[in-house]
Ligand SMILES: O=C(CO)[C@@H](O)[C@H](O)COP(=O)(O)O
């Protein structure tokens with residue numbers, strides 16, 4: 754099933770509760786929360802306090818994307834704050850297996866993210882520990898960037914690998930530059946969860962924006978068969 758996860762990075766931070774309710778009413782499936790530390794990525798955003806503040810404003814799953822070094826120090830705080838899914842980057846986890854196990858033990862679903870320059874082979878040994886693979890379709894750090902087309906091949910490779918290994922319930926999430934057009938391309942390659950920041954919050958009518966991305970992604974899914 755196609756799932757849409759609007760990224761609040763492009764929302765109005767002064768009105769976060771209202772913004773989240775607006776996309777929930779508009780048909781969002783998850784709320785994507787981008788956490789940046791100014792070290793792993795050149796930008797600073799939010800922490801567990803903001804997750805705790807938005808939790809009462811939605812019944813949707815909170816999908817927390819940690820773009821931070823030493824994510825193991827903060828996993829439990831984010832889960833206590835209300836995160837349902839926690840995704841860490843392979844590039845900052847020397848003990849990836851242990852970090853993914855920590856996420857599951859804390860009660861959240863475990864995701865692992867790969868930058869555009871990181872091969873899917875880097876996570877082959879830990880597939881058993883993973884509920885979601887996030888393939889960055891831009892270099893992480895900012896909203897509003899352009900989808901990198903060469904990542905489409907990696908989405909296909911990931912889809913094939915999960916099928917071959919029998920991990921058919923693992924979600925493939927794409928993040929960065931997702932809008933009508935790129936959603937279809939990613940869906941045709943096997944993506945199941947679509948993060949969109951500027952393409953949703955940059956539009957006055959969020960329902961219309963979400964409907965357009967969903968229709969495009971579903972057209973790609975049909976093409977994949
Ligand atoms: O993780 C990130 C960026 O690092 C994303 O979640 C962005 O927030 C997506 O924004 P758009 O590219 O959709 O505007």
Ligand SMILES: [Fe+2]
Pocket residue numbers: 760785786787818928948
């Ligand atoms: Fe993200």
